[in-house]
Amino acid sequence: MKNIIRLIAICCLSFSFASNKPEIINLIFTNDLHGVIAEQEATFMNPEYPPTILGGSALYKYAEDMREECKQSGEGLLILDGGNFFQGNPLGIVDGGQFMIEWMNKMGYDALVPGRYDFILGARNLNELAEQSQFPFLASNIECQNCAITSENFKPYIIREINGIKIGILGIVGSAIEENVLSENKIGIRVNHEIETLNKWIPEIKDDGAEVVIVLASTGIPWNRERVYKEFREKLTEDWNPEEHPLNSLEMGYFADGVDVIISGGESKGYPLPWYDSKSHVYIFQNYGNGTEFGHIKLKIDPKSHVFVGYETVVKGRVSQTLLADDFTPDYEIHDWIKNQENKAIENIYNPKVAVDTKLKPMNNCNDDSNRISRDDWQIPEINLEDRIEIVTWNCEFFPTADDSTILALSEAVSDLNPDIIGFQEIRRTGWFSKLMDQLPQYDFVISQQSSFMDQAIIFRSGMFKLIGQVEPFAENDYNFAGRPPLQADLLYLCGEEIIPLSIIDLHMKCCDSGLKRRQKATKMLYNYLVDKYDNGEKNFIVLGDWNDDLKDKDNAHCFHPFFEDDRFYFVNRDIVFDIEQASYPKEPYVSFLDHILVTTELIPHSTDIDVRTLRMDEYMGGFDVYEQYISDHLPVLLSFPLK
Numbered sequence: 119m120k121n122i123i124r125l126i127a128i129c130c131l132s133f134s135f136a137s138n139k140p141e142i143i144n145l146i147f148t149n150d151l152h153g154v155i156a157e158q159e160a161t162f163m164n165p166e167y168p169p170t171i172l173g174g175s176a177l178y179k180y181a182e183d184m185r186e187e188c189k190q191s192g193e194g195l196l197i198l199d200g201g202n203f204f205q206g207n208p209l210g211i212v213d214g215g216q217f218m219i220e221w222m223n224k225m226g227y228d229a230l231v232p233g234r235y236d237f238i239l240g241a242r243n244l245n246e247l248a249e250q251s252q253f254p255f256l257a258s259n260i261e262c263q264n265c266a267i268t269s270e271n272f273k274p275y276i277i278r279e280i281n282g283i284k285i286g287i288l289g290i291v292g293s294a295i296e297e298n299v300l301s302e303n304k305i306g307i308r309v310n311h312e313i314e315t316l317n318k319w320i321p322e323i324k325d326d327g328a329e330v331v332i333v334l335a336s337t338g339i340p341w342n343r344e345r346v347y348k349e350f351r352e353k354l355t356e357d358w359n360p361e362e363h364p365l366n367s368l369e370m371g372y373f374a375d376g377v378d379v380i381i382s383g384g385e386s387k388g389y390p391l392p393w394y395d396s397k398s399h400v401y402i403f404q405n406y407g408n409g410t411e412f413g414h415i416k417l418k419i420d421p422k423s424h425v426f427v428g429y430e431t432v433v434k435g436r437v438s439q440t441l442l443a444d445d446f447t448p449d450y451e452i453h454d455w456i457k458n459q460e461n462k463a464i465e466n467i468y469n470p471k472v473a474v475d476t477k478l479k480p481m482n483n484c485n486d487d488s489n490r491i492s493r494d495d496w497q498i499p500e501i502n503l504e505d506r507i508e509i510v511t512w513n514c515e516f517f518p519t520a521d522d523s524t525i526l527a528l529s530e531a532v533s534d535l536n537p538d539i540i541g542f543q544e545i546r547r548t549g550w551f552s553k554l555m556d557q558l559p560q561y562d563f564v565i566s567q568q569s570s571f572m573d574q575a576i577i578f579r580s581g582m583f584k585l586i587g588q589v590e591p592f593a594e595n596d597y598n599f600a601g602r603p604p605l606q607a608d609l610l611y612l613c614g615e616e617i618i619p620l621s622i623i624d625l626h627m628k629c630c631d632s633g634l635k636r637r638q639k640a641t642k643m644l645y646n647y648l649v650d651k652y653d654n655g656e657k658n659f660i661v662l663g664d665w666n667d668d669l670k671d672k673d674n675a676h677c678f679h680p681f682f683e684d685d686r687f688y689f690v691n692r693d694i695v696f697d698i699e700q701a702s703y704p705k706e707p708y709v710s711f712l713d714h715i716l717v718t719t720e721l722i723p724h725s726t727d728i729d730v731r732t733l734r735m736d737e738y739m740g741g742f743d744v745y746e747q748y749i750s751d752h753l754p755v756l757l758s759f760p761l762k
Contacts, residue, residue: 140418140427141281143331144184147414148177149200149383150407152235152570153210155221156460157453160442161597165635169442173409174221176446177454180412181225193416194280197226198287200383201233201336202407205248206568208594209456212463212621214243216250221456223252229276231289233258233336233383238567240303242266256289256334257665265306277667283424286328288377290315292337292384294364300565301552312337312370312462313361316365320376328419329424331377338384339404343393371395371402378426379403379417386570390436392429401429403437408570411438437717464594470587484582484613489559491533495526498534499736506760507611508537510733511662511713513626513752517542518550525550527748529557531735537756538579541605541624541662544750545573568593570601574624583609583620591623591647598640600628604663611761618761619722621656625663627677637667637677645680648718652686657720664752668710669695681716690715690722690730690757697757700732702753704742713755722759729758 163169172679181197188195199222202214215236222230232255236244248255248269258274260267275288293309312335323331340346347368354360360369367382372395374380380402388406395402405411415429415437431437439445485504501508518524532540545551548565555563555577562580566573568590578585588606597601604625611618625644628636648659660723667676669692681687694700695711702713715730721727736742745753 143417144195147198147381150202150386152206153204153206154409172448175448176441178452179449199230201231202235205235205238208463208467209460219250227253231334234298235304237299239578258319259310261308264304282329284324284329285439286331290335297547297549312365330426333380336384337369371400374398374400405438407553481612493530502536508539508758510754511541512754513543513664515750516546525553542575543664551555564588574605576607598636623661627666641677661716715757
């Protein structure tokens with residue numbers, strides 16, 4: 119019925135007099151800002167000569183100018199955000215998102231929908247941000263049972279009347295949050311499915327008077343939307359129940375009868391024009407994220423029936439606009455305000471004021487395994503030795519590659535091996551990491567808070583180490599690290615005769631040959647960072663992870679040069695990379711050693727009795743195919759050493 123009315127309205131418009139021109143409501147929207155509203159260099163456009171993106175100061179001026187234009191023209195204005203607004207940059211996360219809310223208040227946003235990354239510091243923090251906000255947080259599908267979401271500024275929907283037209287805006291949080299958010303950050307929260315939410319709230323919002331319906335959804339339009347949508351339609355013809363799986367914005371749009379427009383966040387992939395679903399007749403929009411773009415369309419609404427009859431772009435052929443300095447002008451007062459806050463945030467991130475308990479004393483019972491879970495599905499030997507530290511780097515390829523089976527297999531592998539520290543890479547679904555740690559009560563952990571995707575995590579024996587700080591260097595400039603800034607855990611070793619500081623840096627470099635220049639630049643950045651720390655007395659570093667280069671690569675085909683040329687650092691596994699039996703990536707035809715451990719000679723002198731080897735999990739688990747099915751296509755690499 120909605121589509122018939124819309125078609126009739128469009129036909130009538132074709133023959134209407136000038137006085138019957140459609141009502142116009144300007145819709146400006148952002149998504150996946152990730153705390154990036156400061157001026158930035160667009161290295162993703164041109165790594166050698168990056169143009170300048172002005173960010174939040176230019177968007178503020180654009181919105182103010184548009185607000186004035188609307189007063190003159192009589193057109194309406196809405197400003198919306200599709201979620202993931204503060205995590206990912208020191209400016210956004212240093213104060214838990216408060217500065218971002220302050221900027222959004224100045225911008226005059228009308229509403230936002232929370233995204234998965236907005237839970238990164240827990241539901242209580244998100245609730246405090248909602249309390250600070252002068253606009254509502256829309257989340258119609260969040261059910262709270264004694265949870266921290268208590269603010270009255272959390273609403274399922276709002277209705278804004280603009281020029282006599284009632285615009286209903288419904289917020290839908292992606293149900294994939296169940297898998298993508300740590301359990302401790304969503305205690306008491308249940309996120310209902312997208313289809314259930316549409317079926318419940320669309321009739322209600324219309325009964326409440328909404329004439330045009332906009333859905334704000336943090337469900338994300340994926341990369342290669344044509345292929346993903348085609349595969350989705352094919353699955354619908356098979357024995358596949360969409361209500362048993364989290365839906366992205368395209369899939370949700372298929373079921374969005376009664377909805378006119380979906381503003382999507384949840385992916386930083388942008389499209390210049392919307393996706394149009396021929397079944398539900400909904401338009402679905404999403405910009406590129408990280409403060410680079412915003413969208414601006416003019417909603418066209420029939421003045422008599424108040425039916426949405428289409429949209430037009432402001433820039434010819436494009437919904438989204440990139441905030442380039444060549445095309446936009448900043449508000450200079452806002453620009454300086456943001457810049458000053460960015461400087462303070464970076465200083466705070468890199469120089470945190472950490473209070474160390476002066477009453478800490480060395481412990482005698484560091485190897486207490488009384489709470490260690492035992493499982494015997496595989497014959498995996500223990501590597502833990504008394505009076506030594508065992509540290510492992512482990513790329514867990516799309517964790518959890520086999521869901522619950524991965525949790526069972528990997529938790530048994532870790533418990534059986536029983537190392538003191540592990541640096542994991544490629545954590546795809548963060549919520550599942552909580553399930554893994556539930557099976558490993560002898561360990562504490564830190565996990566990425568500012569990564570764009572594929573997190574890193576460091577776990578450490580809680581009876582042996584105390585965490586005193588977590589840093590993610592280069593989060594403010596992570597292009598060369600492929601959006602995955604290194605994860606640094608600063609620990610105190612509590613065993614032995616004295617307490618010893620130890621810093622672990624876990625990284626996952628840009629993949630593949632096309633990323634060589636970025637890996638080289640990232641390594642240079644990391645080297646300069648470590649040298650600065652070294653010169654200032656911090657010398658106990660271990661850097662581990664998937665470097666995506668082989669130490670035996672030709673001189674012009676790897677990223678290791680800065681460390682090769684400085685005898686204060688060395689790769690402990692350099693001697694074993696020539697042994698093909700120890701290749702950390704053993705799959706033909708790309709057999710290679712990609713996972714490395716770098717140390718300082720101050721911490722582990724060359725004369726130290728160390729044990730370095732690749733752990734042949736394939737041999738312990740009955741073959742590489744079995745290991746890859748359950749855990750990864752990379753093998754873990756071990757360093758064992760005495761700490762004196």
